[in-house]
Amino acid sequence: MSFELPDELKFITNSKLPQKRSYESMEGKICVISGATSGVGYESAISLAREGAEIVMLVRNAEKAKKVCENIKEVSGKVTRYFLADFCKLSEVRSAVNEILEAYPKIDVLINSVGIHNTTRRLTEDGYEMVFYVNHLSNFLVTKMMLPRMIESSPSRIIYVNSEGHRFGGLNFNDLNWEKRMYIGLAGYGAAKTAQLLTMMEFNKQLEGTGVTINAMHPGAVRTNIGNNNGWLYRFWLQKILWPSMKEPHIAGEAIYYLASSPDLEKVSGKFFNLTIEETPATHARDKVAAQHIYKISNDIISE
Numbered sequence: 001m002s003f004e005l006p007d008e009l010k011f012i013t014n015s016k017l018p019q020k021r022s023y024e025s026m027e028g029k030i031c032v033i034s035g036a037t038s039g040v041g042y043e044s045a046i047s048l049a050r051e052g053a054e055i056v057m058l059v060r061n062a063e064k065a066k067k068v069c070e071n072i073k074e075v076s077g078k079v080t081r082y083f084l085a086d087f088c089k090l091s092e093v094r095s096a097v098n099e100i101l102e103a104y105p106k107i108d109v110l111i112n113s114v115g116i117h118n119t120t121r122r123l124t125e126d127g128y129e130m131v132f133y134v135n136h137l138s139n140f141l142v143t144k145m146m147l148p149r150m151i152e153s154s155p156s157r158i159i160y161v162n163s164e165g166h167r168f169g170g171l172n173f174n175d176l177n178w179e180k181r182m183y184i185g186l187a188g189y190g191a192a193k194t195a196q197l198l199t200m201m202e203f204n205k206q207l208e209g210t211g212v213t214i215n216a217m218h219p220g221a222v223r224t225n226i227g228n229n230n231g232w233l234y235r236f237w238l239q240k241i242l243w244p245s246m247k248e249p250h251i252a253g254e255a256i257y258y259l260a261s262s263p264d265l266e267k268v269s270g271k272f273f274n275l276t277i278e279e280t281p282a283t284h285a286r287d288k289v290a291a292q293h294i295y296k297i298s299n300d301i302i303s304e
């Protein structure tokens with residue numbers, strides 16, 4: 001007798017399925033990638049550049065960015081530009097995106113990969129819980145500002161590097177800033193990723209009929225730098241216990257290459273993928289009323 005998991009639990013087995021591949025050329029395509037200095041963003045940049053894409057990086061560290069430019073030149077011969085913004089500051093994100101919009105009349109792919117995981121509650125300069133701000137609000141601002149250009153450039157694609165961590169939940173409309181609850185790192189992370197998935201649903205509605213697709217993905221449990229900003233005990237656990245069981249980050253780059261280029265996904269939008277396998281997100285991340293609510297709150301904050 002065979003037993004089938006309910007849709008919402010399929011994430012347990014999906015990551016073990018054979019992944020899909022795309023052999024489509026990216027020659028002539030402009031791909032804006034945030035967080036391209038490390039991990040998933042970096043691997044995406046290398047995969048896409050190798051197949052001909054021109055990479056535009058939205059990153060915070062000029063030294064790391066220069067090194068990535070050299071690596072991309074080595075694998076593709078292409079010149080890469082970078083724009084600087086600390087995602088803890090919406091003002092910097094806004095300026096950098098404006099510079100990108102001025103420089104690039106056409107953008108084919110936007111990949112939002114910036115993300116952090118904090119084990120303790122930390123605040124940005126303007127008093128917001130940092131994980132919500134960096135993982136959700138700043139990426140929301142980037143997407144919102146890029147929408148008109150993505151529509152002008154259509155067919156084009158937006159990809160959120162989200163996470164299975166959205167299943168931890170944690171989004172509480174009465175306490176978005178974690179002032180009334182004890183901060184739990186995984187729940188803070190889950191809240192931000194849930195907010196991202198819910199607002200993706202709203203962006204998807206706005207994009208209907210435009211030829212622009214917007215999707216989110218979990219990049220696998222891959223060995224990257226995420227979490228390394230935390231205390232020694234967490235870093236010890238991450239590096240000694242977690243890392244040995246995690247996969248190499250190039251699998252995330254290959255999955256994003258597929259999502260960004262495959263003709264199979266030309267018209268697929270508003271979906272969540274576990275690497276390249278379409279998957280049903282948690283119920284709380286599909287709540288239409290919550291989606292409208294968090295979209296409005298996020299839009300109000302970025303418009304302040």
Ligand SMILES: NC(=O)c1ccc[n+]([C@@H]2O[C@H](COP(=O)([O-])OP(=O)(O)OC[C@H]3O[C@@H](n4cnc5c(N)ncnc54)[C@H](OP(=O)(O)O)[C@@H]3O)[C@@H](O)[C@H]2O)c1
Nearest residue numbers: 035037038039040060086087114115163221222224225226
């Ligand atoms: N690794 C996994 O197993 C996993 C699983 C699920 C989801 N994800 C998601 O994958 C995405 C990428 O993470 P990763 O695993 O590749 O981690 P990573 O290696 O730490 O890369 C994170 C990227 O975000 C950038 N970043 C962090 N804080 C920033 C800030 N304040 N302003 C601007 N850029 C900032 C980092 O810049 P620097 O290089 O300057 O530090 C880096 O480029 C995240 O959204 C994460 O939630 C990862």
